[in-house]
Amino acid sequence: MPVFQAYKRVIKKNIPQLMIYIVVFVTFAAILMSSGVPASIVKFDDARARMVYVDEDSSVLTEGLKSYLSRYADFADVKHDRASLQDALFFEEVDYILRIPAGFTENFMAGRPVEIEKTSRPSSTSSVYLDMNIGKFINTARFYLANIPGISQQELVDRVSADLSVETSVEVISADINPDFGETLSIFYNYMSYVILNLLILGVGTFMLVFNQLDLRRRTLCSPVPLRQQNMQILFGNLIYAMVCWIIVMALGFVMYGNAMPAKQAVLVALNTIVFTFVSLSISFLIGSTLRKREAMSAVTNVLSLGMCFTGGAFVPQYLIGEQVLSFARIFPTYWYVRFNDEIINMPNITWDLLKPRLGYLGMQLGIAVAVLAVALVIVKQKRQAENA
Amino acid sequence: MFSHVFKYRMKCFLGDRVTLFWTMIFPILLSTLFLMAFSNFSKATGFTGINVAVVDNNAFRENKPFQDALASVAEKRGDEEPLLSVRLVSREEAEKLLGDGEVHGIILLDPDIKLVVNQRGFNQSIIKSFLDQYQQIRASYSSLFQMIPELLASRDALEDFPVDYDFLVEKVPGKNETDITVTYFYALLAMTTLYGSFWGIRVVHETQADQSMEGARVNVAPVHKIKMLLAGMLAAWIIQFAELAILVLYMSTVLKVSFGDQAGCILITCLVGSLTGITFGTMVGGLIKRRYGLKIGVMLGITMTMSGFAGLYFASFKYKVIKAVPIMAYINPANLITDALYALYYFDTYERFALNIALLMAFAAVFCLATYLSVRRNRYAGIPSIQESD
Numbered sequence: 206m207p208v209f210q211a212y213k214r215v216i217k218k219n220i221p222q223l224m225i226y227i228v229v230f231v232t233f234a235a236i237l238m239s240s241g242v243p244a245s246i247v248k249f250d251d252a253r254a255r256m257v258y259v260d261e262d263s264s265v266l267t268e269g270l271k272s273y274l275s276r277y278a279d280f281a282d283v284k285h286d287r288a289s290l291q292d293a294l295f296f297e298e299v300d301y302i303l304r305i306p307a308g309f310t311e312n313f314m315a316g317r318p319v320e321i322e323k324t325s326r327p328s329s330t331s332s333v334y335l336d337m338n339i340g341k342f343i344n345t346a347r348f349y350l351a352n353i354p355g356i357s358q359q360e361l362v363d364r365v366s367a368d369l370s371v372e373t374s375v376e377v378i379s380a381d382i383n384p385d386f387g388e389t390l391s392i393f394y395n396y397m398s399y400v401i402l403n404l405l406i407l408g409v410g411t412f413m414l415v416f417n418q419l420d421l422r423r424r425t426l427c428s429p430v431p432l433r434q435q436n437m438q439i440l441f442g443n444l445i446y447a448m449v450c451w452i453i454v455m456a457l458g459f460v461m462y463g464n465a466m467p468a469k470q471a472v473l474v475a476l477n478t479i480v481f482t483f484v485s486l487s488i489s490f491l492i493g494s495t496l497r498k499r500e501a502m503s504a505v506t507n508v509l510s511l512g513m514c515f516t517g518g519a520f521v522p523q524y525l526i527g528e529q530v531l532s533f534a535r536i537f538p539t540y541w542y543v544r545f546n547d548e549i550i551n552m553p554n555i556t557w558d559l560l561k562p563r564l565g566y567l568g569m570q571l572g573i574a575v576a577v578l579a580v581a582l583v584i585v586k587q588k589r590q591a592e593n594a
Numbered sequence: 595m596f597s598h599v600f601k602y603r604m605k606c607f608l609g610d611r612v613t614l615f616w617t618m619i620f621p622i623l624l625s626t627l628f629l630m631a632f633s634n635f636s637k638a639t640g641f642t643g644i645n646v647a648v649v650d651n652n653a654f655r656e657n658k659p660f661q662d663a664l665a666s667v668a669e670k671r672g673d674e675e676p677l678l679s680v681r682l683v684s685r686e687e688a689e690k691l692l693g694d695g696e697v698h699g700i701i702l703l704d705p706d707i708k709l710v711v712n713q714r715g716f717n718q719s720i721i722k723s724f725l726d727q728y729q730q731i732r733a734s735y736s737s738l739f740q741m742i743p744e745l746l747a748s749r750d751a752l753e754d755f756p757v758d759y760d761f762l763v764e765k766v767p768g769k770n771e772t773d774i775t776v777t778y779f780y781a782l783l784a785m786t787t788l789y790g791s792f793w794g795i796r797v798v799h800e801t802q803a804d805q806s807m808e809g810a811r812v813n814v815a816p817v818h819k820i821k822m823l824l825a826g827m828l829a830a831w832i833i834q835f836a837e838l839a840i841l842v843l844y845m846s847t848v849l850k851v852s853f854g855d856q857a858g859c860i861l862i863t864c865l866v867g868s869l870t871g872i873t874f875g876t877m878v879g880g881l882i883k884r885r886y887g888l889k890i891g892v893m894l895g896i897t898m899t900m901s902g903f904a905g906l907y908f909a910s911f912k913y914k915v916i917k918a919v920p921i922m923a924y925i926n927p928a929n930l931i932t933d934a935l936y937a938l939y940y941f942d943t944y945e946r947f948a949l950n951i952a953l954l955m956a957f958a959a960v961f962c963l964a965t966y967l968s969v970r971r972n973r974y975a976g977i978p979s980i981q982e983s984d
Contacts, residue, residue, distance in 0.1 A: 249709075249711060249714055249718070249722075250714060251719045251722065251723075252714060252715055252716045252718070252719035254716070277719075288941070288946070290767075291767050291768050291940065291941070292913060293913070294767050294772055295767070295768065295772045295774065295913075295936075295940060296774060296777075296909065296910045296912065296913030296914075297774055297910050298910070298913055298914075298917075302767075304765075318760075318761070319761050320761055320763045321761055321762055321763065322763050322765045323762050323763065323764060323765065324764070324765045324766070324767045325764075326772045327640075327771060327772070328640045328641045329640060329641060330640075330641045330716040330717065330720070331716055332641075333641050333677070333716075333720060334716050334719060334720050334723065336759060336762060337677075337720065337723050337724070337727070338723055339762065340759045340762070341723070341726075341727050341730065343761060344755065344756045344757065345730070345731075345734055345755075347756045348734055348738075348753065348755045348756060349734070349738065351753035351756075352738055352742070352745065352752065352753050353738070353741065353742065364734075364737065367733075367737070368730050368733045368734045368737065369726075369730050371726065371729045371730045371733045372722075372726055373707055373708065373709050373722055373725040373726050373729065374706070374708050374709070375708070375709045375710075375711060375722060376708060376709070376710045376711075377710075377711060377712065377714075378689075378692070378710060378711075378712050500612045504612075504615055504616075504620070507620065508620070508623055511623075511624065511627060512623070512627060515627035515628070515630060515631045516627065516630055516631070520631065521631040521632065524634065525631065525632065525634050525635050526630065526631055526633060526634055527630070527633030527634045528634075529633075530630040530631075530633055
């Protein structure tokens with residue numbers, strides 16, 4: 206199988222370039238992993254925002270407020286100068302900055318109007334949440350202060366804390382998979398589409414670029430190996446290469462997140478990935494048979510893979526992408542691949558009824574693959590005729 | 595002679611479609627993709643009201659005070675979204691809505707108030723905070739009446755529980771809105787700026803006799819080599835600056851990315867940044883002998899890593915890197931460019947911007963020096979044969 210042997214040599218020479226994508230992918234996954242694998246939830250805890258508590262008054266009352274707030278927020282370790290606070294808020298290190306000005310407690314205890322400065326990102330959910338809980342503390346304190354003249358700070362804090370410790374009971378139903386972790390898995394597998402696409406375009410594309418050089422092509426055409434057999438060997442090489450890529454990325458997924466996903470989900474995601482690998486193969490085939498220059502190929506590869514992955518939601522979750530962009534992205538296989546992953550990974554119990562409509566996403570990918578392949582074959586045919594003429 | 599070389603360098607560079615693609619077309623495409631990817635960002639992360647299902651049973655119908663409390667948070671508060679959007683449904687329907695993700699939680703009076711959820715998060719916790727509050731206020735009243743029983747009798751003397759939040763005063767954090775997505779565009783601009791090193795590498799490549807045929811040819815010309823180099827660098831600088839200006843113009847007018855309103859300062863950033871980028875390229879070109887592909891590879895590896903640290907892949911990475919290793923704020927040119935633009939956008943003062951620009955200039959000077967030391971006084975006893983393609 207001389208053509209197949211040549212294929213192997215071309216790939217081997219390009220291993221360093223291909224490794225870049227694998228290494229970046231592994232690094233990325235490792236960073237993602239470092240956020241930890243949380244256990245599934247059995248009991249409800251209050252959500253925690255990250256805040257900075259700048260207390261310029263330091264009294265029994267403000268200390269009381271701080272210890273009460275520690276139920277709803279983690280206090281971030283940020284320097285209290287203006288620039289550090291601005292940076293921390295901008296880059297989402299903290300959600301909320303509360304500044305209690307000096308003299309607050311004195312005015313408050315005397316019943317005079319007071320002000321607490323808050324800074325948060327505009328209309329964020331976490332700021333609504335903290336506003337509400339800070340309000341509860343201050344308002345309860347105001348209530349006691351107005352009705353019990355002369356109440357001491359300590360007593361006030363004790364009473365308020367006692368009242369605010371009343372909690373509603375919460376029942377948690379059917380939470381098989383932790384939503385936080387589902388998101389991590391989605392990010393990982395969605396990003397995988399970018400890696401697969403690049404591995405295939407670079408590998409298959411480079412081989413075809415080499416093999417389609419005019420002189421080389423002429424030489425192989427007059428060799429005793431029949432054209433049909435040559436094509437079969439190329440096809441064989443392509444399929445083997447695609448399979449190897451698929452096995453590598455799936456093995457990485459298995460090593461890193463092997464036990465994080467229920468078996469049913471794992472099988473379906475693997476199926477989705479293999480379908481996507483097939484689509485990528487046909488796209489690579491199209492690119493490889495159209496382009497003639499290496500520089501052009503790296504440009505097309507980047508634009509195409511980044512374009513499809515950005516609009517399809519492989520990098521940024523689909524819910525962050527606008528409606529119009531998403532409806533346009535439906536022509537890309539990445540869109541269907543990502544949608545399948547997102548929906549399957551976050552589905553607590555997979556039943557046939559739930560699965561059936563999602564199989565259509567796989568069908569869309571296959572449809573796109575066939576269409577692209579058809580175009581590629583037409584181009585190949587035309588090119589061959591042009592060369593013959 | 596300088597102007598002659600300069601003119602032809604310009605012509606050559608403007609005909610270099612591959613480099614023009616990477617230094618201009620590619621960033622324009624990428625910035626468009628960024629915009630598409632973030633088109634829903636503010637809507638998805640902002641507060642949009644919370645959906646709750648309330649089970650319409652006897653306990654609920656008989657509990658008038660709770661109905662009132664619920665109604666008060668379901669009203670529109672001025673132009674803001676109401677805190678809760680309430681749906682009154684049967685228990686089965688409520689569970690179905692929760693399962694489908696239509697509501698964040700179910701409020702059930704059984705007859706004690708209970709919350710049913712299937713995940714945790716801010717939305718669920720806000721519902722809980724509301725329910726807590728309802729019961730906490732009752733607790734406050736009863737403990738007050740226990741302490742001062744007279745208040746129960748003489749209602750006039752009782753001060754009602756306050757409900758307003760007037761004491762919380764919102765302070766604006768910076769000059770413009772906090773919008774982390776602008777960082778992606780700034781980091782992209784930083785990457786493009788450093789892509790100027792594509793030109794830089796080419797400039798050196800084509801003036802060194804042992805690196806290219808063009809280099810060998812110009813070395814036998816009666817022109818001082820530094821003059822040759824400077825003419826190339828000037829041409830590259832002008833082109834790179836023009837490309838950056840086009841990119842900034844595209845981002846701000848077509849993509850509506852906010853840059854603050856100091857056009858002059860932004861142009862200074864582009865001008866200084868592109869010089870840093872080009873000299874970075876000439877340095878890489880000078881230090882690595884031969885193999886054009888290797889130079890490009892090294893340059894791209896460094897540039898993409900630096901841009902990554904400056905927030906190109908995850909905006910918050912820029913903050914985390916600097917927090918972990920503070921010196922990275924000053925020694926990463928990509929971060930200097932991103933930070934200069936960020937400082938213009940967000941801060942009222944110009945100190946941080948000025949510091950970034952000064953450091954960028956310092957980098958350009960160091961790169962220039964390194965380039966000079968690596969290419970000066972090269973003499974060749976013979977040059978190895980140079981292949982066109984390499």
